[in-house]
Amino acid sequence: MKRVALLGMPNTGKSTLFNRLTGSHAKVGNWPGLTVELLNARLIVGDQVVRLVDLPGIYDLNGFSDDERVVTNFLDTQETDLILFVLNTSQYERQLNLLSQVMVKGIPVLLVMNMVDEASAMGITVDVRALSEKLGQPVHLLSAKYGQGMERLLPAIRQVISTCPVNTKTLSLGEIEHAFQTSINVPAQASHALTEKLDAVLLHPIFGLPIFFAVMLLLFEGVFAIGKPLQDSMAWLLNALRTHALDPLCAGLPLMLQGLLLDGLYNGLGTVASFVPLIVLFFLFMGMVEDTGYLSRAAFLMDALMSKFGLDGRSFVMLLMGFGCNVPALMGTRVIRSKGLRYLTMLTIPFSMCSARMQVFVFFIAALFTTEQAPWVLFSLYVMSILMAIFTSLIFKRQYVNNDAFVLEMPPYRFPTLRQMAITSQQEVKHFLNRATRFIVIGVVMIWILTNFPQGISPGSTGTWAGQMGELLQPLLQPIGINAELTIALLFGFIAKEIVIGSLAIIYGQEGSALVHAITEHITWIQAYSFMLFVLIYTPCVSTIATIRNETKSLKFTALSLVWPLCSAWLISFVFYQTATYLQMHLFD
Incomplete structure (x- = not known):
C-alpha cells in the first residue's frame, strides 16, 4: 500500500486537510503543536488505496523537540511514496526553510498551498505553473477550510504516486526563496487588517x-x-x-x-x-x-x-x-x-x-x-x-527548571465554519x-x-x-x-x-x-x-x-x-x- 505523509509547520491547516480527505475527525485547533500523534487513515485515490499519515506540525527537521524527532525518524525509517507539504499561502516566507529540508530527503513532494481564501482576500496571487517549474515539484492551491480546490487534489496525488517520480532536483534555500518571490505577487498593502485591529484591543497590556x-x-x-x-x-x-x-x-x-x-x-x-x-x-x-x-x-x-x-x-x-x-x-x-x-x-x-x-x-x-x-x-x-x-x-x-525560550506563532483570526x-x-x-x-x-x-x-x-x-x-x-x-x-x-x-x-x-x-x-x-x-x-x-x-x-x-x-x-x-x-x-x-x- 502506498504511503502519503502530510507535513508542514504548525497552523497551516494540516489537520483540516486530513479531515477533508479522509472524513476522519482529527482534532482541529488554531494554535501550534496540536497534533502530537501519527494520525493515519486509508484513502481511495483512483483505483488504489493509500495510507495517509498526518505528521506533527514542526518548524525544523534539525530540531530537538519530540515532535521534530518523530517526523525525522518517520521520514528516515518509513518508506514514504509522497509528501504533501502543506504551506500557508499568506505567510509562506518563514516556511521555506522547512520545505528546503524536506526536498533534500529525495522523497517526491506535492506542494499544497493552503488557505488561498485568506491570500485572495489580501490580494495575493500565485503563478502555479511558474512556481512548479522553478521548484521541479507539482504545486496545488486550495482552501481546506472551505473545500476550495479539493476536487483537484486527489487526481494530483494519483498522478504523482502513479508515475513514481524520482526527486533529483535539489535546490538551495536561496533558490527556493527566489522561486517563490518571482512566482507570487504580494501587494504592498497586503495585511491582516482585521487581525491587527482586534489585536490592538485583545492583546492590550492592561485590558x-x-x-x-x-x-x-x-x-x-x-x-x-x-x-x-x-x-x-x-x-x-x-x-x-x-x-x-x-x-x-x-x-x-x-x-x-x-x-x-x-x-x-x-x-x-x-x-x-x-x-x-x-x-x-x-x-x-x-x-x-x-x-x-x-x-x-x-x-x-x-x-x-x-x-x-x-x-x-x-x-x-x-x-x-x-x-x-x-x-x-x-x-x-x-x-x-x-x-x-x-x-x-x-x-x-x-x-x-x-x-x-x-x-x-x-x-x-x-x-x-x-x-x-x-x-x-x-x-x-x-x-x-x-x-x-x-x-x-x-x-x-x-525542582523543574525551564531552560527553553518561548516561541508561539500568532495565526490570523479566523471565524470557524459550521462544519468545523x-x-x-x-x-x-x-x-x-x-x-x-x-x-x-x-x-x-x-x-x-x-x-x-x-x-x-x-x-x-x-x-x-x-x-x-x-x-x-x-x-x-x-x-x-x-x-x-x-x-x-x-x-x-x-x-x-x-x-x-x-x-x-x-x-x-x-x-x-x-x-x-x-x-x-x-x-x-x-x-x-x-x-x-x-x-x-x-x-x-x-x-x-x-x-x-x-x-x-x-x-x-x-x-x-x-x-x-x-x-x-x-x-x-x-x-x-x-x-x-x-x-x-x-x-x-
Missing part, C-alpha cells in the same frame, strides 16, 4: 487579560442560558421513557435483576445522558473560541505571568487543552524541548477542568444554585483551576460517550452491588458494603463537608470522573429531577462547593495517571502527581468549608 476572562464568563453564561432548558427536557424524556416503557417491560423480572437494570444501569447512565446537551454546548462554544485563534492570544497574554512561576505561554495552551481532556494535553507537552518545563507543565495539567469534571460541576451547580448564580460558580472553579496550576508551578519551579464547529463538538462528545461506555457501565454496576449487598440490608444504608466504606473514611472527609454518600462517589471517581454522578443516582436510588431533589435535601451549598473543589483538585483519573507514567517513565514523578493533588484538595476544601461554615453561622444567622 487584554480582563477581556479574556470576560469572554470565558460569557461563554459559561451562554452554556447555562441555552443548556439548562435542554437538560431539563432531556431529563423529562428519560424519566418518561422509564415510567411508560421500561418499568412495564421489566415488571416480570426478578426484583434483584429489576434493581440492577433500572436503579443501577438506567438511573446511572440516564443521569449522565441528561447532561449531554450542556457538554455539547460547552465544547461547541469552546471550539468556536479555539478555532478563531483567540486561545493563542491567551497564551501570549499569560506568558509574562506564567514565566514568573516557571511556566510559559505553551504551558497555558496545554492547560486550556486540558479542559477537553487531560490525556491529549499531557501528550501535547512533547512539543516542549525543556525537560524541566515539560515535567512542570505535566504536573499542572491535571488541574484543568476536564469534560468529566465539568459534568459533575454542572450537576451540582444546577441543583443548588440559581440560574443567575450558576455561571459565576462555574467561572470561579475555572479560575481556581488556573490558580492551582500557578500555585503548583510556584512550589515546584525550582460540528466536528469539534462531535469529537468531544464522542470521546465523552466512549469513556462513558467504557467506565460508567462497569462503575455503576460495581456501585449498585456495593449499595445493595449484603442482602437483607436497606439499599444505600450504612449497613451495605458501600456504606461501611463511607463510614470508614468519614473521620477524614467530614471536616471538609463530604458525607458518606459523596465519599463513595469520590472513591469511584478515581477510576473516571464520569462515574461520580452515575454513582450518586444509584446511591440515592433516584434519577433526573428526583435525584436533584434528594441531593438538595442532604447537602448544603457549602458542602456542594467544597465537594466540587475537591473533585476539581484531587487525584486525577486512572487514564491521566497512566499517561503521565507512560510519558515520563518515572514512578517518582507519577507518585508525586498522585499525592500532591490529593493533599492540596483536602487542604483547600478544608479551608473553604470551615471558613464558609463559620461565616454563615456567625454573620448570616
